[in-house]
Every structure is written in structure tokens, then in C-alpha cells.
Amino acid sequence: MTEGARAGDDVNVAQTGEPEAASRREPGDVLVRVRGLRKHFPIRSGMTRRRAGTVKAVDGLDFDIREGETLGLVGESGCGKSTTGRMVMRLLEPSEGTIEFGGRDLTGLSRGQLRPLRRDFQMIFQDPQSSLNPRHTVGTIVGLPFRLQKVTPEGGVKKAVQELLELVGLSPEHYNRYPHEFSGGQRQRIGIARALALRPKLVVADEPVSALDVSIQAQVVNLLDDLQSEFGLTYLIIAHDLSVVRHTSDRVAVMYLGKIVEIADREDLYTSPKHPYTVALMSAVPVPDPARRESRDRILLKGDVPSPMDPPPACRFHTRCWKAQDICKTREPPLAELTTRHQVACHFPENMPAEDGAGEAVLLGKRAPGGTGPAVAAVAAGEGAEAAAESPAETVVETPVESPAEGGADAPAEPAAGTAGKTPAEPSAETSARTSAEGDAAASVESSTGTPAETPGETPAEDSPKAPGKDTPPTSAP
Numbered sequence: 516m517t518e519g520a521r522a523g524d525d526v527n528v529a530q531t532g533e534p535e536a537a538s539r540r541e542p543g544d545v546l547v548r549v550r551g552l553r554k555h556f557p558i559r560s561g562m563t564r565r566r567a568g569t570v571k572a573v574d575g576l577d578f579d580i581r582e583g584e585t586l587g588l589v590g591e592s593g594c595g596k597s598t599t600g601r602m603v604m605r606l607l608e609p610s611e612g613t614i615e616f617g618g619r620d621l622t623g624l625s626r627g628q629l630r631p632l633r634r635d636f637q638m639i640f641q642d643p644q645s646s647l648n649p650r651h652t653v654g655t656i657v658g659l660p661f662r663l664q665k666v667t668p669e670g671g672v673k674k675a676v677q678e679l680l681e682l683v684g685l686s687p688e689h690y691n692r693y694p695h696e697f698s699g700g701q702r703q704r705i706g707i708a709r710a711l712a713l714r715p716k717l718v719v720a721d722e723p724v725s726a727l728d729v730s731i732q733a734q735v736v737n738l739l740d741d742l743q744s745e746f747g748l749t750y751l752i753i754a755h756d757l758s759v760v761r762h763t764s765d766r767v768a769v770m771y772l773g774k775i776v777e778i779a780d781r782e783d784l785y786t787s788p789k790h791p792y793t794v795a796l797m798s799a800v801p802v803p804d805p806a807r808r809e810s811r812d813r814i815l816l817k818g819d820v821p822s823p824m825d826p827p828p829a830c831r832f833h834t835r836c837w838k839a840q841d842i843c844k845t846r847e848p849p850l851a852e853l854t855t856r857h858q859v860a861c862h863f864p865e866n867m868p869a870e871d872g873a874g875e876a877v878l879l880g881k882r883a884p885g886g887t888g889p890a891v892a893a894v895a896a897g898e899g900a901e902a903a904a905e906s907p908a909e910t911v912v913e914t915p916v917e918s919p920a921e922g923g924a925d926a927p928a929e930p931a932a933g934t935a936g937k938t939p940a941e942p943s944a945e946t947s948a949r950t951s952a953e954g955d956a957a958a959s960v961e962s963s964t965g966t967p968a969e970t971p972g973e974t975p976a977e978d979s980p981k982a983p984g985k986d987t988p989p990t991s992a993p
């Protein structure tokens with residue numbers, strides 16, 4: 516373990532594996548180049564659907580992803596991570612900016628022009644429940660990319676799918692089963708198998724473990740890591756959870772209200788965060804070791820995250836930053852390289868080398884001395900929820916570690932009552948588009964590989980589904 520990997524001593528992922536392979540990878544050429552990326556959603560209201568405002572979900576991003584590396588994208592819920600991921604996947608049309616993939620600008624390409632390129636970039640979704648069509652067998656789901664791209668693998672689609680199932684720790688015999696027969700972790704493995712079917716170069720994973728039980732998260736993270744080593748994949752991993760990103764990423768970009776405020780090599784970011792927002796986020800990562808927890812202070816930010824419809828001018832973080840000065844409210848700090856390969860958008864960055872004299876240096880997680888801004892750097896030693904409960908007057912930085920999704924994604928799946936008609940309906944396109952980026956995963960994944968492909972007349976497979984998924988313990992167990 517490197518120092519960088521130890522510094523937060525966080526969550527369960529930390530206890531399971533050696534994610535160090537990531538840090539040893541040599542960066543390759545730039546595979547994805549994003550410049551000036553914006554997505555502004557018009558908000559309409561009333562009978563006439565007049566425009567009532569604009570959500571500036573993503574508001575000017577510049578970043579590169581190099582071949583073979585993992586870029587982690589973190590930030591609080593609603594800061595624009597999923598919108599960014601979906602634009603990189605070209606599931607959403609950017610309002611402005613360019614996305615180059617392998618040197619070719621993808622923006623402006625038609626669906627038809629994009630289709631053959633799509634095999635090189637695939638997506639894994641947060642909610643394996645809603646991103647897998649409940650009416651399709653695993654064989655159909657994982658084989659869909661082959662059919663849509665009209666690719667016939669050697670030995671046929673069935674054989675290729677069964678190999679993919681084995682690759683992700685499932686059994687080839689699961690070919691004829693339905694998603695509801697699997698646990699959450701296994702469903703995510705199915706989603707991973709589908710994403711890898713065409714051997715993509717880039718995989719965008721949007722909160723790939725957030726919906727999973729914490730005991731399963733590490734297994735899926737380790738699986739992603741193994742697959743990256745085996746196939747030389749490039750990852751964009753999106754998470755609200757700094758601990759997950761820490762154990763998967765070579766570099767990490769921190770987002771706040773539609774902008775990247777800091778981007779750096781993982782170790783550099785974790786040992787020497789420079790943006791006050793990153794410092795606050797890091798202080799909220801749970802520490803399992805009680806002794807270290809005691810010795811570490813926690814920064815609580817006052818106030819809510821402002822609305823992306825009306826973000827604060829200049830530095831968007833100034834309404835919550837304990838270091839804010841007048842200049843922060845009038846001049847936007849550019850994302851500038853302050854130290855080697857470490858870019859920060861702040862007029863008064865933290866943890867700067869003394870000789871640079873740019874801003875005051877503070878230790879990670881310590882109260883910022885003499886803060887003059889409106890926000891208060893308070894101290895708490897507990898975990899997120901307890902700390903918040905104990906300090907009702909403060910608003911905790913929305914904790915990067917949330918509890919597993921409702922419904923215990925990894926509880927054993929229900930017995931196979933199993934006909935298509937009994938499975939829950941998918942959300943309507945309209946609802947999903949308006950409510951959450953994850954909610955439309957089912958539609959998006961299909962469009963990510965082409966068009967939704969229902970299989971008329973398909974009947975459930977013969978083999979009678981049995982106790983779901985219990986016969987296949989994941990191979991990448993910690």
C-alpha cells in the first residue's frame with residue numbers, strides 16, 4: 516500500500532485488495548479529450564411550456580483521459596457527474612464544447628455515424644436493477660451489443676456470452692435466466708459483462724457500486740480492476756464516494772456545481788488537497804480506525820449547495836467557503852496548474868508549498884485558521900450521519916459515503932415468480948429524463964449500443980429458475 520492509499524483509511528474497499536496496479540500504470544496517449552463541455556437544461560413550466568430557467572448542470576469542463584488510466588470523477592449529488600458521463604458517452608448532446616475520442620471529435624456526429632464507434636466506449640450504470648431489461652434473459656442482454664453491432668464472434672454469440680459471464684464471475688449456465696433471479700452484485704456483473712462484450716477501449720462507470728450492499732462493493736471494484744489489467748481498459752469512474760474513487764483511480768477530478776475545481780494524481784490529491792471543497796470532502800470520508808478517527812477533525816460546511824439554476828458568481832464555492840474573500844465573489848479562479856500535474860481553481864489554495872506563498876497552508880482535516888468567510892469550519896469526529904445529527908445547526912458536506920440503495924440490492928433475489936408480466940414496469944422515458952440520470956439507465960444502455968431491441972415473441976427459457984444466484988459465489992471475492 517502506498518502512503519496515498521492509506522491516508523484516508525476508508526471504507527470496505529480499502530480492506531480488500533491492492534488497488535496499487537492502478538498507480539503503477541504508465542499513462543498512455545490521450546484517449547479522451549474534453550474541452551469547454553457544457554450542458555444547460557432548459558426548464559419549462561405552465562401550459563405553454565414557456566422557459567422558466569436553465570439548469571447549468573455542466574458548465575465548462577476541460578479534462579483528458581489517457582489510455583489505460585482511470586480517471587475518477589467525484590462530487591456531491593447533483594454537481595453534474597452523470598450528465599458529464601452521459602455526454603462523454605454521447606447519450607446526451609452537449610450544449611457546448613467538444614469531446615474527442617482517439618483524436619476524433621464526436622460532437623456533431625449523427626446517430627448513424629456514431630453507431631460503429633460506440634463499440635469502443637461503453638457504460639456501466641449505477642442501478643443494475645433498472646439498467647437491465649427485466650423481460651430479457653441474461654443471454655439476450657449480454658448478447659445485445661453483438662446483435663446491434665452485427666458482430667459475430669468466433670464460435671457464435673452464445674459461446675461469447677457464456678465466456679463473458681465466466682469472465683465476470685458468473686456461471687455460463689446463467690445464460691437463460693432473468694435479471695430478477697440475481698442479487699444486486701450479480702446483476703452489476705451482468706451489466707459489466709454487457710459493457711465488455713465488444714471489448715471497448717473506454718468504460719464509463721456511473722456510480723458502479725453505489726447501489727450495492729457495502730459487503731459486495733469491494734468485489735465489484737476488484738473485478739473492475741482485474742478487467743482493466745486484463746484488457747487494458749480506460750475508465751472514467753464516477754462516484755460521490757471519495758473512498759471508492761481512491762481505490763480505483765490514477766487521477767481524480769473533483770466537481771462542484773457543474774465545474775471541476777481540482778484535478779490531480781490520486782496520491783497527490785489525497786495527501787495534499789488544495790481546493791477547500793476537496794479538503795472538506797476528504798474530511799468527511801469515514802475512518803474505520805477509532806484511534807485515527809479521534810485524531811482527525813472534520814470540516815462541516817454551512818449552507819446548502821446552491822441551485823445550479825442560479826449558481827453563485829465567480830467562485831461558485833464562495834457561499835460555503837471559510838476562506839472566501841471579496842475577490843472570490845467577483846473573479847472566477849481559473850483551473851490552473853499550481854504544482855506538477857495538479858490543477859486547482861482557487862484564489863487561496865490549501866497545502867501549498869511554503870515558497871509558493873499562494874494561500875495559507877493547512878493540514879488536511881484541520882480547522883482552517885481564522886476563516887473570514889460566511890461558512891464555519893467546525894469539527895466533528897463521528898461518521899456522517901451521526902455528525903449531522905449531533906450538529907443540527909451545521910450542514911455537513913453532503914457525505915460522500917451514502918448508505919446502500921434502498922431495497923438491499925444484494926439481498927437474495929426473490930423467488931422466481933418470473934414472467935415478464937410480473938416484473939416491474941420500466942420508468943417512462945419522460946419521467947426518467949426529468950427526474951434522475953440513473954432512472955433512465957435502461958433506455959440509455961440500449962441506446963448506448965444502438966437502439967432498444969425488444970425481442971418479440973421471446974419466451975422465458977425452459978430451465979426452471981432456482982434459488983437465484985446462490986450457486987455462484989463471485990470469483991473475485993476479497
Ligand SMILES: Nc1ncnc2c1ncn2[C@@H]1O[C@H](COP(=O)(O)OP(=O)(O)O)[C@@H](O)[C@H]1O
Pocket residue numbers: 556570571572590591592593594595596597598599823948949950951952
Ligand atoms: N434531463 C434533465 N433536465 C433537467 N435537469 C437535469 C436533467 N438531468 C439532470 N439535471 C440536473 O442537472 C444537475 C446535475 O445532475 P446530474 O448530472 O445527474 O448530477 P450528479 O450525477 O452529480 O448527481 C442536477 O441539478 C439535476 O437535477
Ligand code: SF4
Pocket residue numbers: 790791792830831832833834836837838839840843848860861862863864
Ligand atoms: S478561497 Fe475563494 S476561490 Fe478558493 S474556494 Fe474559497 S471562495 Fe473559492
Ligand SMILES: [Mg+2]
Pocket residue numbers: 593596597598952953
Ligand atoms: Mg449521478
